[in-house]
Amino acid sequence: EAGVAQSPRYKIIEKRQSVAFWCNPISGHATLYWYQQILGQGPKLLIQFQNNGVVDDSQLPKDRFSAERLKGVDSTLKIQPAKLEDSAVYLCASSLESGALYGYTFGSGTRLTVV
Amino acid sequence: AQSVSQHNHHVILSEAASLELGCNYSYGGTVNLFWYVQYPGQHLQLLLKYFSGDPLVKGIKGFEAEFIKSKFSFNLRKPSVQWSDTAEYFCAVKGSGANNLFFGTGTRLTVIP
Numbered sequence: 001e002a003g004v005a006q007s008p009r010y011k012i013i014e015k016r017q018s019v020a021f022w023c024n025p026i027s028g029h030a031t032l033y034w035y036q037q038i039l040g041q042g043p044k045l046l047i048q049f050q051n052n053g054v055v056d057d058s059q060l061p062k063d064r065f066s067a068e069r070l071k072g073v074d075s076t077l078k079i080q081p082a083k084l085e086d087s088a089v090y091l092c093a094s095s096l097e098s099g100a101l102y103g104y105t106f107g108s109g110t111r112l113t114v115v
Numbered sequence: 116a117q118s119v120s121q122h123n124h125h126v127i128l129s130e131a132a133s134l135e136l137g138c139n140y141s142y143g144g145t146v147n148l149f150w151y152v153q154y155p156g157q158h159l160q161l162l163l164k165y166f167s168g169d170p171l172v173k174g175i176k177g178f179e180a181e182f183i184k185s186k187f188s189f190n191l192r193k194p195s196v197q198w199s200d201t202a203e204y205f206c207a208v209k210g211s212g213a214n215n216l217f218f219g220t221g222t223r224l225t226v227i228p
Contacts, residue, residue, distance in 0.1 A: 003158070033215060042119070042205055042218030043159075056214050091159070103149055104216065106159040 002026065004107035006092050012113045018080035021110045024073070025094030031055075033104065034067055034077050035091040043091055049075065082114045117142040117210045119219035127225045128196055136191040136222050138180075138206035145211040148189040150180055151218075154202045162204075165189065176200070198228045 005024040013019050025032050030051050035043035046065065048055040051072035060067070064083070069075040079086055089111050093104035118141045128134060140146060150162040163174025170182040180191045189206060203223050207216040 035218075040220070042121075042207075042220045044218070045215050048215050093159075103151075103161040103164055104159075106151075108158045 004092055004094055004105050006090075006107035006110055008110055009108065010111050010113075012115060013082055015084055015114050016081040018078065019082055019112060020076050020078045021090050021092075021112075023075045023077070023092030023107060025075075025092070026105055029094035029096055029105070030072070031095045031097060032069055032075050033093045033095075034075070035093065037089045037091055037109070039088070046077070046090075079112075082112075084114050087112055087114045117146075117208055117213060117217045119206050119208050119217055121204075121206055121219035121222050123222045124220070125223045125225070127227065129227050130198055131195050134191070134193040134196045134200070134224070136204055136206075136224070138189045138191065138219060140187050140189065140206075140208040142187075142208060142210045147209040147211075148180075148182060149207040149209070149216065150174065150178070150189075150191050151205045151207060152202050153205065153221075159205065162191070196224070196226050198226045200224060201226045 007022050032049045034046040037043045046060045047057040047067045049069040052069050067077045089109040091109045092107045095104050120139045122137050148165040151159045152162050153159050162178050163172050165172045165182045173179045178193050182189050203221045205221045206219040209216050
């Protein structure tokens with residue numbers, strides 16, 4: 001089966017600029033997750049969608065981050081304006097159901113560098 | 116709140132050596148436990164998972180992990196590592212009342228040929 005697709009793979013922006021990442025999950029996977037992985041740390045959940053509804057966005061810095069999953073398929077994550085500390089790899093993952101019984105399938109991530 | 120500790124940040128082994136990576140979690144209820152691996156330049160992949168039953172779980176590529184409830188641990192093991200096992204390994208936990216996985220900080224494994 002096709003994996004989780006993410007784009008772009010790399011992005012370099014200046015602080016205070018805006019940036020958007022795109023994710024297309026595995027077909028049929030109802031649950032979609034965005035994780036932030038800062039160098040030297042484990043992935044940290046930003047937001048979880050079940051179909052097109054938000055299940056958990058408690059760790060999302062809502063003053064600058066936003067995400068949507070229109071039509072319950074692909075998703076976009078936006079940062080506006082970006083800060084230096086937003087430099088990280090942004091991972092998208094999907095699973096068949098929210099219980100993660102079969103684990104997640106991760107995309108390759110987008111490496112963001114804010115200068 | 117759930118948390119995961121991986122005390123080994125970087126482990127260096129020679130080929131054929133045995134491997135054990137530590138993982139301890141903090142959560143008061145029932146947990147599901149996972150080990151993920153990230154090979155250089157690749158995405159996170161599931162190595163193995165524990166939900167219930169036999170606490171000794173076997174995964175892909177000869178890896179296994181043992182859930183010891185009394186110690187809140189889920190250590191990853193492999194009897195003989197190969198150079199191709201060089202990667203970063205993440206332990207993750209999902210509490211029964213949680214919607215998603217909580218990851219540890221990862222352990223980088225370097226295997227010297």
